[in-house]
Amino acid sequence: MKKRYLLAPGPTPVPEHVLLEMAAPMVHHRTPQFSAIFGEAAEDAKYLFQTKQDVLILASTGTGAMEGSIVNCLSPGDKILAINGGKFGERWGKIGETYGMSVVWHEVEWGTACDPAAIKKILDDDPDIRAVCVQASETSTAAAHPIEALAKLTRDRDDCLLIVDGITGVGVFPLPMDDWGIDVLLTGSQKALCLPPGLALVSLSEKAWKFADQSKCPKFYFDFKKEKKNLANKTSAYTPAVSLVIGLRKVLQDVKEDGLDVVHARHNRLARATRAAAQALGLRLCAPDSPADSCTGFFVPESVDGAKLVKCIRDEFGVTLAGGQDQWKGKILRVAHLGYIDTFDVVVAISAVEMALKKFGHPVELGKGVAAAQEILLEGY
Ligand SMILES: Cc1ncc(COP(=O)(O)O)c(C=O)c1O
Structure with a gap:
């Protein structure tokens, strides 16, 4: 199971x-x-x-x-x-x-x-x-x-x-x-x-x-x-x-x-943490200048097939993220942080991305993205 x-x-x-x-x-x-x-x-x-x-x-x-x-x-x-x-x-x-x-x-x-x-x-x-x-x-x-x-x-x-x-x-x-x-x-x-x-x-x-x-x-x-x-x-x-x-x-x-303010602040914290994690891993954000707090998109390294990466994370690790559509199909990953999502869901998502990238042969320092996220996630406590 x-x-x-x-x-x-x-x-x-x-x-x-x-x-x-x-x-x-x-x-x-x-x-x-x-x-x-x-x-x-x-x-x-x-x-x-x-x-x-x-x-x-x-x-x-x-x-x-x-x-x-x-x-x-x-x-x-x-x-x-x-x-x-x-x-x-x-x-x-x-x-x-x-x-x-x-x-x-x-x-x-x-x-x-x-x-x-x-x-x-x-x-x-x-x-x-x-x-x-x-x-x-x-x-x-x-x-x-x-x-x-x-x-x-x-x-x-x-x-x-x-x-x-x-x-x-x-x-x-x-x-x-x-x-x-x-x-x-x-x-x-x-x-x-x-x-x-x-x-x-x-x-x-x-x-x-x-x-x-x-x-x-x-x-x-x-x-x-x-x-x-x-x-x-x-x-x-x-x-x-x-x-x-x-x-x-x-x-x-x-x-x-x-309170709506608290709900918005939680989404913002999770979003900033996810963006920081992607950047710490050297992954280019899809919307660096106007990111939405609903989900974070980043480009997968060129040597990695994004569609296969999403599939591995979903089918092998059990974590469903989203890939790209149309012109970005196979090129990006999207990690959502909206709704009933909190601190440790972000940790799971980033950890899964790091492990999958390593499995696909991309040089990754495991924990680097997670640590960058944690610094921001801690603001909530
Ligand atoms: C911004 C935006 N608009 C429209 C839709 C379409 O919504 P639905 O699939 O519920 O019709 C989505 C679904 O992901 C969305 O994210």
Whole structure:
């Protein structure tokens, strides 16, 4: 029996007490008993999103909430700016094209953040752009985009929204929706919320709800106005993912108890420790100038096949990390530190990377990365 560790950027491990909570016998969703749970989860989600607006709870993956944001806020023919710095940025553009929007692709070099000055120029030059679509954390490259700076560009433009995929950002680092003026913020359950996949949460600003009133995209399941109406009665339009909502309520209670600042600080400490470890091992970071605190990516040495390295770490050592996608396939490793992950998970991940590199013939001083991480991890105690 091999002991396994799940340290990939989603799905992330689910805490034991949350698993137990979700294992309770099924309850019917149209009952006062479940409505109380649903209502409590939706209310506590406002704390997570740092908003006074409703947070809709959808039975879907994160991509469903991305698609829902586009179809609810925009119309065919609308022009949107897709900030494309990785797999998920590309997804914004693809969704827009699917619904007949005119997509302005803003290409960003993988591993870097977009430059707000460049975005300002695009918006100034093209007042027809109705939405800027971006990732808070572009999980495929481990880079973070400057959401606060982007929000400063859009918050005073009545006819342009900032739509933020916070799937590996919400609950990881600060994204205060109301304070910054983010118009649409969304996340998925299988990341920092430490739940199984299957729930998406999304919130719209007052400005975004006005856009929703004008939207002409076809929609049936992902109809946010319908969901908002149902939420007022502590329910959802269709059968909610009952067990996941029960888990969500528990996780959000925990987040409130710890405090969002504490949760963010933990993610930041784990992220800095992982980055320090990679650098101590001489491994080049994927996003050295704008790293996200959700996961750390680094290039594997050229002599090593990254795909084989990931496989060895997973199948032989029992530690699941993530490799690269598309242009970085076989070239990088990504170590996640979001959700139910703490100090000693980072130690395990770095130790596994060191041992695997040595096994693959790369000269490694065992313990060097772990020691560099430990120096930072200790700050938490
Ligand atoms: C930043 C980001 N956006 C979107 C997605 C897609 O989410 P899902 O697979 O839940 O649809 C992911 C998943 O890893 C992600 O990390």
